[in-house]
Amino acid sequence: MIASNSSIARRPRRVRADGRFDATAIWYHTCFERSRVSSTTDVAVQPTFADDVGRDLAREPKELQSKYFYDALGSQLFEAICRLPWYRITEAESSLLRRCADDVIAALPPTATITELGPGSGEKLVVLAEALQRAGRSARVHLVDVSAAALEQSERSLGPLDQVSVIGHESTYEVGLARVSTDRASGEAMLTLFLGSSIGNFGQTAARDFLMVARRVMRPGDLMLLGTDLVKPEPVLRDAYDDPLGVTAAFNKNLLVRINRVLDGHFDLAHFEHLVVWNAGQERIELYLRSTRAQTVRIGAIDREIVLAEGETICTEHSHKYRAERIAAMGEAARFVQRHQWIESEAQFALTLFEAT
Ligand code: AVI
Numbered sequence: 122m123i124a125s126n127s128s129i130a131r132r133p134r135r136v137r138a139d140g141r142f143d144a145t146a147i148w149y150h151t152c153f154e155r156s157r158v159s160s161t162t163d164v165a166v167q168p169t170f171a172d173d174v175g176r177d178l179a180r181e182p183k184e185l186q187s188k189y190f191y192d193a194l195g196s197q198l199f200e201a202i203c204r205l206p207w208y209r210i211t212e213a214e215s216s217l218l219r220r221c222a223d224d225v226i227a228a229l230p231p232t233a234t235i236t237e238l239g240p241g242s243g244e245k246l247v248v249l250a251e252a253l254q255r256a257g258r259s260a261r262v263h264l265v266d267v268s269a270a271a272l273e274q275s276e277r278s279l280g281p282l283d284q285v286s287v288i289g290h291e292s293t294y295e296v297g298l299a300r301v302s303t304d305r306a307s308g309e310a311m312l313t314l315f316l317g318s319s320i321g322n323f324g325q326t327a328a329r330d331f332l333m334v335a336r337r338v339m340r341p342g343d344l345m346l347l348g349t350d351l352v353k354p355e356p357v358l359r360d361a362y363d364d365p366l367g368v369t370a371a372f373n374k375n376l377l378v379r380i381n382r383v384l385d386g387h388f389d390l391a392h393f394e395h396l397v398v399w400n401a402g403q404e405r406i407e408l409y410l411r412s413t414r415a416q417t418v419r420i421g422a423i424d425r426e427i428v429l430a431e432g433e434t435i436c437t438e439h440s441h442k443y444r445a446e447r448i449a450a451m452g453e454a455a456r457f458v459q460r461h462q463w464i465e466s467e468a469q470f471a472l473t474l475f476e477a478t
Contacts, residue, residue, distance in 0.1 A: 187438035213468035222252035243275030265297030318350035332455035351469040370395035385421030
């Protein structure tokens with residue numbers, strides 16, 4: 122439901138893929154209308170946390186997937202990271218967005234839907250909602266995230282806005298975007314926001330494939346606003362990912378806390394340290410959890426003993442940094458053309474507006 126200007130529905134709705142009660146979203150029952158409309162089995166066919174942890178800790182070298190950072194505590198720790206003076210991405214992107222929001226909204230046809238992939242705190246959408254207001258417009262906004270906790274956080278900040286009607290999709294980016302795109306009216310354009318340099322957490326091939334998949338569900342003329350952190354001096358990157366307050370270390374170690382809590386794991390945090398490596402060849406930051414001694418850790422729910430040597434690492438995240446001049450080519454490979462690029466030169470961060478050709 123969407124109406125003109127300020128009379129639009131303002132209550133966030135949630136589309137959960139499996140239609141089950143979400144225990145982490147109790148506030149919904151008191152604060153918001155709740156929709157269990159469900160048309161995909163996305164979450165149901167995803168490998169479970171237990172499957173992924175069992176398989177990834179059996180690999181040599183060991184790894185854990187960064188998507189599992191974002192439980193309720195991990196999402197809050199990430200919000201704290203975004204406020205750290207050493208982690209410049211959020212502030213740089215917000216200031217760029219304030220600069221370009223009117224241009225982005227002006228580029229959007231009068232009837233349009235906005236979809237944000239991985240919305241985080243929702244603060245950036247507030248900037249676009251203000252631009253919508255200045256233009257005397259309103260829009261339907263879809264939020265897509267696999268994390269219920271992250272969706273709740275962003276829906277809370279967007280709930281009171283008059284210019285947007287918010288619909289949450291607890292789903293993978295690809296499935297959520299496809300659903301939003303196919304469900305819209307024939308003349309309705311779509312702006313997809315993929316911000317915060319989230320694309321940097323994909324490998325290079327995965328990033329290219331992701332843009333191709335996204336492009337496949339879009340129509341010619343649809344827009345995508347892509348946020349990418351740029352290559353910068355190593356000490357600056359180190360401070361961003363190994364901050365002096367230890368928030369990023371806590372964010373990283375929370376993966377072990379999550380395994381302990383959810384999978385009956387027995388990781389002792391005192392015997393792991395947060396390790397940050399700048400891989401200059403691949404132009405990416407790598408996060409690890411390093412075992413400070415030889416140890417065997419039981420994970421009850423998967424009936425496994427994980428053997429770690431002293432100094433052995435578990436890779437938890439890659440965060441790729443980009444070169445501004447190569448971003449257009451990355452889009453072109455996926456049948457996008459670059460319409461604008463805005464660069465925050467101090468923090469070295471880029472926002473690129475692509476159009477589907
Ligand atoms: C979400 N993502 C873009 C963040 C990044 O910078 O790669 C995640 C993060 N990891 C550590 N700090 C922030």
